[in-house]
Amino acid sequence: MDGSLPAHGNQIPVLEVRNLHTVFMTDDGPVHAVDGVSFTVGAGETLGIVGESGSGKSVTALSLMRLLEEPARIIGGSVRFQGRDVLEMSRAELRAWRGDRAAMVFQDPMTGLNPVLRILGQVTEHIVAHGRMPKAAATKRGIELLRRMGVAAPERAAASFPHEFSGGMRQRVMMAIGVANDPALLIADEPTTALDVTIQAQILDLLRGLNEEFGTAIVLISHDLGVIGTVCRRVAVMYAGEVVEEAATAEVLADPRHPYAWALVNAVPRLDAPTGARLTSIEGAPPDALNPPKGCRFEPRCPFRVQRCATDHPPLMEVSPGRRARCWVTADGRSLPRPTLPAAAEVELPRMDESPLLEALGVEKHFKLPRKSFLAPAATVHAVNGVDIALHRRESLGVVGESGCGKSTLARLLTRLHEPTGGSVMFEGHDIAHATAAEVRGLRPRLQMVFQDPYASLNPRMTIGDALAEPLLAHRRAASGKAAKERVGELLATVGLKPSFASRFPHEFSGGQRQRVSIARALALDPAVVVADEPVSALDVNVQAQVLNLMLDLRQRLGLSYLFIAHDLAVVRAFCDRVAVMYLGRIVEQGPADEVLSRPLHPYTVALTSAIPEPGRQRVVLGGEPPSTLRLPAGCAFRARCPVARAECEAPPSLVEVVPGRRVACHFPGAFAPRTTARLETVR
Template structure:
């Protein structure tokens, strides 16, 4: 794309945070441009400075941050010198931002209509009927059903995808020249993500706005971006047009990111990992910032800061330069951990679940009478053999996590059977159930909220041992703590520290060590990598596979990341509204899905090669489990629905080696 005058031009931007008298160099010399109608993707690990760069453009930095140098120009206007009064005229009118978490960005005490109307009143002077009509048209433009009702609704009354679309309506209300989207789809299911991304492209085509898209999902980058800029430790280390970026990434850090991505092609072998940690931000950098983690670093890398080298629009900050033949070998390198072949499918089930139901009562009135039930899990059956991994996938709210908690008897179960090692768990309580808990454990999605912040790591790991009688004495338990930390790749002195002193990936390792402390045979992994960067995700997935090989563990792996499913699991079950609609071997279900919902789910997954794919866009939102549709639960959104689908729920049938609940297969 030929650029004359950039819409957004950032030159040598530097932002420091004041932390206990130290200056943390969060952004340290970033330069990039966005042209009208162009989408520039800004990618990199958490903490590299992507969001701080975006907030600097908006002049919305927190009090502890200050811009110490550089220039930010929008349509030729320098924003750094504008007083706050003038900046308020820019925000919303000429540049707008969509934040990562809409629930914390939307005002909970104002209706959606009031919040969308605010920029229209301030910048356009609309009022009365004209204002209401414009708000309703914006809600229609972002494909929200029943706009008149949504205008009167509060944020907590909308789903995650609906809230994100409402934020998009607010951001584009005044037709800004530049839209900044900070991880706008990270918390969304792939089907809703596909809708939001398609909507964003449509709005961009209609208005001609420039888009600065911040993400760590390279599949989304391949689908959305015209150009890509990679950040590391506060600076841009590579920038290129999308095709060149995916065809031949040049920087060793970028190539390691690609090599860290899970998928079917990497099954049976460990993922490449980036050793070490991002350098600290509290002192001036000497040499290349990636040198301590780069296997191709030499003396010059540690002593001399690499210059920016660019040719044909592809730039890189590396002493290997644009050719970088050695850097191209980085993707091939991988840890020496070996994974074992999974046991045969005929292995005896370790866990057998039949017709599991978990219904939560809906109570109303002064006397809290039960007026209905939320059918979170409504008849789930599955088996997991020893040493195998079953992945459970589906949209948020379909009941995946409740299945895991129901199996472990962490929530009251309404009906069905759960047999573990041949013993029925239903009906067990108190000390009898407690003695069995050492055999099955859970790793939660957010390790920070699931680890007690007032306990040291040693206390966290020892707590389960004390409760379940593992370890003969205190000395034996402390020895086991040291062994567990070594098993998950943490130093022995980590046991004396508290959870807040660790990174997200390290906290997840602690959570895995806690689960292993009582020597389980089955671990329920509930989205254990969803909050992690791809490089840290690779470390956790390698760790889980290595532990499975050495200890013979079985996993129920709950996730919405189908690339992780292809890498980790031998079998997969697809859930929709409390029931399993398709179940079978990963190589069958994910290669040739049979159920229309599975087909739509797979079509919506962003890939590194998005061309030639047809995304199946599902109508509407998933229905409420408190009021499931009559007949097949999927029929209101199914593009292949038939009259029989509205009349009765389909039975599970054997179709080409997998089980499918669909009337398309009589």
Template sequence: MDGTLPRRESAADAAAPVLEVEDLRTVFLTDAGAVRAVDGVSFTVGPGETLGIVGESGSGKSVTALSLMRLLEEPARIVGGTVRFQGRDVLAMSGAELRDWRGDRAAMVFQDPMTGLNPVIRILRQVTEHMVSHGRQTPAKARVRAVELLRRMGVAAPERAAASFPHQFSGGMRQRVMLAIGVANDPVLLIADEPTTALDVTIQAQILDLLGNLNAEFGTAIILISHDLGVIGTVCRRVAVMYAGEVVEEAETAAVLADPRHPYSWALVNAVPRLDSPAGTRLTSIDGAPPDALNPPPACRFLARCPFAISRCGQEHPPLMEVAPGRRARCWVTADGRSLPPPPVAAEAARRELSEDRRPLLEAVGLVKHFPGARRSFFGPRAVVHAVNGVDLRLARGESLGIVGESGCGKSTLARLVTRLHEPTSGRLHFEGRDITHASSAEMRPLRPRLQMVFQDPYASLNPRMRVRDTLAEPLMAHGRASNRVEADRRVLDLMGTVGLKPEWAARFPHEFSGGQRQRISIARALALDPALVVADEPVSALDVNVQAQVLNLMLDLRQRLGLSYLFIAHDLAVVRAFCDRVAVMYLGRIMEEGPAIALFARPLHPYTVALTSAVPEPGRERVILGGEPPSTLALPTGCVFRGRCPVAQPICEEAPPLAEVEAGRRVACHFPGAFEPPRTPGR
């Protein structure tokens, strides 16, 4: 059985658009009035076509998707427009008609697969449920098809996986299950809402490949929603850029990436770091915030943030007009067909010279961290989680070292070891020449001001019951850096200015800030005690590309002004390439390759590094596909830990290779460094 189902469309249906959306308007009814979340959106999607919808948080992308599927509940309400699916009026469908339509002819894959899957139902039943309930398969045939779909989605050992529960899968595997459920009934339309946002670069690339294969193999029309134009560019032929509830540009994806015709699209394109960008390059960002959806401005909604605005922009609201053949944009500047000017030549952030003191600021030798796991039996020994397995690294004063790798490779555990939030199982750790491997809390207290950390989720790391002024004043008072509250408050206002926040916002609570502003507060708190080293654990992974650019630019500025050193942890290699001097690539708790960022990304020597760099979502980039997933940390493989997935593994790889210097400043843990050549990308 090939897992496919026969199409039910006639030739006429195949020629007609699958989805036609015209002037769609969705509001949220609040006590203050109607919040215009989606305000006049129009587009069409043809059979087998891929449409990307891109924009920052709050632009209306997800509300548009939920409106199309009629999944909104009060206080949300669709107040205008039409949505037609193969000629049928979706907004006029009854509840029974919607239940028959959803999951059968149209399906949706949500951003968080853990909330989209039932945690107490096995995978097999969740995949077969729609097939049986819609009468597409008998229970017996549905089970066979479910296993075949899981195999096609790249789930290893699908028969065994089908009997598992969602919590037993990784994030990437859960997203594959969601895709299998979405295509189980061979839908004509699939809507994927940020399906790769929280995933590693390798898993993200695999999911994007799956979406592309679904489009090519099944002829499924796909709407892919994302805040990253790089992701859209790898899958979608056409893109609609949304801002403040409106589509501000619609065109072929390649045309938008090469020549954006709306200033917002222009900023999104130039806010994304690239692997070929010079290290330390400042990114293009948009100052300010989107307009209030409760009271949008009567003229151009992007006016307050636009670097190209003309007088007409403040006088008249622009329609979505044709600015070139097949291209529409909502902009008076480009209405006559002109292109926007290229961004200024990217300026490399000024940097302080590394200190003449050659002693490392931070040094780790053979760092190991094991955690006790669950017992395999009542009387048996506990399992051991091998999180970090012998890491050596050195960080100079004023230097930025990036740590990259897939989820579970030990990056965050290493960050907590370096800051001594965890005590190492073995190995040595020195900070500013002092051995802190087993330092007590009392011994660490005087060192804490010099060693600070910025966490991935600023909302979880900030006390929701404390105002910002109290959050920032607390470390100053606790460490005696301010003699009284008046002096602390003065220092708090200085800190807020340093990270680009208005002093009057000091009286606000964390929930009153955007994600990017909360991360700025976290950075301000880390800077309060004048640290020498800031450990940043995924500080921009949850942010929109524009906010990400703002935070990275801020961190580069602070490094230049204050002489900070950074240990910068991320799974986005392009971000690390733009920010760091040196990079260490981790896999299963060990460093596979380390070297200068420019050299490492230009010519990766370890096969794992080659695969990581090839997975960066840039249009036209050729990818190396790794089979399977990293081994379990409960039972480390012998020899080279990467050999089970390595495309050039040889019998000698049964012996663990040392992390050895193969050329000046570059260390690689591989018996055949440089033997696996990265694929050549056309045009480069």
């Protein structure tokens, strides 16, 4: 086979996929993970592929790069790169092609990086292996790539190992590896999932820059339409292994023509949505890939289905110029109606005039690290540094901030999973900061926690029924095993699961179902407060909408108070009455959620809200990362990254009320607005 490749300047598409079929061979039969996918990406184009988990997005990406192994097989279709058939390439040709002309950035950078190799060696490996330049020149280019990706002090960072970097920094390294040889095609598989909005905005800016500066063709895979909308000109929506809609991204966001795309668009929380409004969600689950239905695969879950949908499988039809959708309802060019959600039921307002139900006063938490040597002083991590926060009855209070700001540690302090180093924690009028283990055990039923990763918080060897019955029996809330079993059935029904699921193990549930089980376990003892630590951060937008709607219903029915920790500000806006913004272990702004997130007063809050991936939103991208918690900076902790820092910021600001209900820790609240600056760099 001729090893030459067409030049960048011709009219041949960079990537042309036609009728791609990928199956997984199992004992029960072939699982059709990718079933007839077709699309084209030209030089300088960006295509987004969006869909929930299990829709076939990642398998499509791996098929394009020929990275699948048995039992996965590509059984049909073609993948052409600049006119050359990738499926016909030999192993040697694939090695020469991957990492040189085509590259892929994976979702989890920690598994994509070698933990025992230094960063610089991993960035330059492809440059040297493909003979682009000698090792000395590759070293210089590797450091320059790290600098271009926004890695602070790249000369020092180049000698580091992956575990010494944050998630955002590791993802930047993966981006540097991916573009090391200026590839014509870059495939990014969920590159921003579970990252802070600020880091996410920086990664998306890098992708846009590559596309504009080098003309790189980009395929961006995500379950978040907001992310797709900020980067991609076109989008392909996948469901059950098929593309169900393909069109310009702006058209899909404004007027989706497939009911599944319609549901995805309307399931995304927005900053301009009213607090407490229910989100659009799709109940049910995708079809069995071993035995897909005869008609439309979305028909069992579709609110617009007609009789034909159950018996006749729709092709991908042109519903308007440049738009294709796999739907009989919109085949004649009609639009789908806007969602009509039931008005939120009357909810008893938070009792702000009473004493707080849960309150932190000057809470601190410091962690001593092991000594590196006998003579070296012990280092201390200053995780939480004097936090004042109050949660009232029937209130939902959101806590937001970047990773490492102390949100999760604060949650563990308030639930007394950690003992504070200083300050007090008041719960129902009693200081529990230094309560004994026996005293804490007595208040556990009233103070429960939902963790970010439900799979890690559930015992894999216990059935769901046993996991839910355990606290009932331990706290003597059930007189017998039979009574506990009845209560378990009630709890599962409360969170929208079938009582018969009690006999299943955690691995038999989806991520959203496991999170429902975690919520059911938190409700088992009739708590007054539920502390939810990132309960929806890694979920698909549809499952996220289901869980948020469930939590809103439970608050209404049971009168719960929530402390809701998240890095997604749109989710906090939809769910919470008030919000507290954390930075480096301190609260920097606090007030009503709609006011704080629509009219932020602290420069850090301005940067957070501007980084939300909504099309048309002006970015304020902060350079660098928060200072180290091992050595707290003097004065204002945000000073080194602040666009309006002045000499007065050398003194630490206090958290004071600047307008009724709004408290800000800033010497110049409201002095910075996002419309004044499009991009900020680190203040040196």
